[in-house]
Amino acid sequence: METLANLESFVRSAETGSFSAAARRLALTPAAVSRNVALLERNLGVRLFQRSTRKLTLTEAGERFLVEIGGNLDALQAAIASVSTDRGEPAGVLKVSMAPTFGITYVMPLLPAFLARYPLIRPDWHFENRQVDLIAEGYDAALGGDFDLAPGVVSRALAPVHLVAVASPAYMAGRVPPADPGDLADLDGIVMRSSRTGRVRHRTMRNSAGGEMPARLRETIMVNDPAAMREAAILGLGVALLSVSDVLSSVERGELARLLPRWYADTGAISIYYATRALLPAKTRVFVDFVVKAFERERLAKRFAGSME
Structure with a gap:
């Protein structure tokens, strides 16, 4: 045989x-x-x-x-x-891909408790700003936003990805705060150039009343990483549109101030992706369940929402 x-x-x-x-x-x-x-x-x-x-x-x-x-x-x-x-217990190498800023801030802190519960699992975590091919590249799971769902892959939404306008208090000192997204064009913009297309993507913002308006930032500074955008904003170099998850702690510490608090751009959801099978490997199943429960316990879906109403 x-x-x-x-x-x-x-x-x-x-x-x-x-x-x-x-x-x-x-x-x-x-x-x-x-x-x-x-x-x-x-x-x-x-x-x-x-x-x-x-x-x-x-x-x-x-x-x-x-x-x-x-x-x-x-x-x-x-x-x-x-x-x-x-x-026996879930065991083996757990290969996971996640965006660097999000993964280090919100997923890495879960690791001590996860390993204490599942000591036979060996994390092989990749922090990268790209959409991986779970099946072809041998990943057990991935966390991120706006993945194309390839055949054999499913997603489970964890929290919204809402972009908000932020700037440092020092940068805004002496400047007139914007009244709506159109006013952002009058300020220095910190924007992200796509590593894949080479283009800068501009967003449309919305409010809870259903209004929508383009937010076309001036392309004063261009980088290719959200963490770099955040640091440039903290340094007082201009205004950035960043996800709430990326700037939440900086806003809470007073390093950044949120502009247009009733406006945000909805770009989908942070999700966990994994291969669909009749029976998931135990290591993958317990990881997915652990992350989902942690998001629910910390109320991250609500905390990451862009609307302050």
């Missing part, structure tokens, strides 16, 4: 078209995946893939074999995961 490792290596290589991509999903080396597939081919006595330097292509026999075992493999993995979960 073939080993589960050989069958997994074949199925994931067929799904991704690459030994390297399959290796990332399986937490193996590309050489190990290639070796497992080669062993499977030898034992079956048929070639399952046509190999080239650029990609893998299933042979006719490989296509038939994939159809035959694909669903059965998922059921077998679920059964093994279920037995493992019942037998």
Whole structure:
């Protein structure tokens, strides 16, 4: 009988078209995946893939074999995961992606309590301002906003992402406070240039009465990271539109003051993303539940809301 490792290596290589991509999903080396597939081919006595330097292509026999075992493999993995979960504690490497400022401020402080409860889990956390491919890159979960939902990935909203206008008290000293978002154009703007498109994105702000108005900041200073925008605003260099989660502590300390307190830009939600499966690995399930409960306990959805009414 073939080993589960050989069958997994074949199925994931067929799904991704690459030994390297399959290796990332399986937490193996590309050489190990290639070796497992080669062993499977030898034992079956048929070639399952046509190999080239650029990609893998299933042979006719490989296509038939994939159809035959694909669903059965998922059921077998679920059964093994279920037995493992019942037998012991959640364990293993937990690979998670999250935005640096948000992750360090709100998720990292959860780690001591999480590890105290689940000591066999080993965090492998990546702080990065990009949308990762959970399945292809082998992530167990990701936290962020505005992800494109790829097939096989689900999201669970945690809190709103509302952008608000902030500036330091020193910068606003002697200046006329803006009466509406249109007045922001009269002030120095600290804006973010997209690393992906190279463009500066301007927002439309709204208020609780349903009014909307463009907020076109002057492009005085351009950076590519929200933390840098916040620090530039604290230094008194101008006005920035930043998420409440990024500036909440700075506003509470008096380093920044909120302008236009009844106006905000709604850009979606901070969500936790993970692969949809009939049975999540225990390490992923407990992490998702832990984060969701922490957000509820700290009332972060309400604290991150942009409307002050």
